[in-house]
Amino acid sequence: xxxxxxxxxxEQQTLLGIMRLHPNAYGVSIRDEIKLRTDKEYSFGxxxxxxxxxxxxxxxxxxxxxxxxxxxxxxxxxFTITGAGERALQASLNAMDAMRAGLKLKGxxx
Amino acid sequence: xxxxxxxxxxEQQTLLGIMRLHPNAYGVSIRDEIKLRTDKEYSFGxxxxxxxxxxxxxxxxxxxxxxxxxxxxxxxxxFTITGAGERALQASLNAMDAMRAGLKLKGxxx
DNA sequence: GACGATTTCTTCTAAATATACGAATAAATG
DNA sequence: CATTTATTCGTATATTTAGAAGAAATCGTC
Numbered sequence: 001x002x003x004x005x006x007x008x009x010x011e012q013q014t015l016l017g018i019m020r021l022h023p024n025a026y027g028v029s030i031r032d033e034i035k036l037r038t039d040k041e042y043s044f045g046x047x048x049x050x051x052x053x054x055x056x057x058x059x060x061x062x063x064x065x066x067x068x069x070x071x072x073x074x075x076x077x078x079f080t081i082t083g084a085g086e087r088a089l090q091a092s093l094n095a096m097d098a099m100r101a102g103l104k105l106k107g108x109x110x
Numbered sequence: 111x112x113x114x115x116x117x118x119x120x121e122q123q124t125l126l127g128i129m130r131l132h133p134n135a136y137g138v139s140i141r142d143e144i145k146l147r148t149d150k151e152y153s154f155g156x157x158x159x160x161x162x163x164x165x166x167x168x169x170x171x172x173x174x175x176x177x178x179x180x181x182x183x184x185x186x187x188x189f190t191i192t193g194a195g196e197r198a199l200q201a202s203l204n205a206m207d208a209m210r211a212g213l214k215l216k217g218x219x220x
Numbered sequence: 221g222a223c224g225a226t227t228t229c230t231t232c233t234a235a236a237t238a239t240a241c242g243a244a245t246a247a248a249t250g
Numbered sequence: 251c252a253t254t255t256a257t258t259c260g261t262a263t264a265t266t267t268a269g270a271a272g273a274a275a276t277c278g279t280c
Contacts, residue, residue: 112236118238118239120238120239152239152240153240153242154241154242155239155240156238156241159238159239159240160239163237163238177247178248179249180248180249181248182248182249183247183248183249184245184246185246185247
């Protein structure tokens, strides 16, 4: 193991969230998106730790956003997925799909 | 968080492996099945630790197998997934599917 | 237009959990 | 008893957790 392209579940979800929200993915919105779709509420500590780690590994890039104009709010740190991130995500999803293939599960796919 | 029904990626893969191999799922065969399908080679330590944890949480059950008849070999510990395990697995997979839904990815599903 | 209140977003810290490896151990057969 | 297959163990590393603290922006009021 110890393969930088390996992704944990929450890393997969974070990458998917970033893609879904593009170009409006930042810490809080990513957390909200995951909560909305999976009903799982990660702490800020978790989300930001994962974002930092994914960026260190070259899976995502960040840029500091402009002032929003709306009440309050520190500047957002926007994230986008990189080519390497997309490839790693895809490989991870394919691996899961290979494990699922042909099994009778009531899930959406399968 | 801290929800016993939450599953990590490797836990999902292990449960899927157990279902696929039924009724011949035991430590070594599960590891081999995951390696075969995902090309990921987990150590024995990882696999058995996960099996123990899943059993503690009521997701799988084990029974000691009979002697095999073939050369060598300690008795196998066979695993089967429980109803709770299937439900947790399904919930996890549904959550991932919800994150993936509608995104254009070259993966098998999507 | 300065000030503090308010809002939104990010960072930090320490502890709990999970994963990784592979050597050691156990149990079966020829 | 040598060989084979399977499981357990010990220890190191990495990830995740939770929420309080901190930073940065706007609003309302004077």
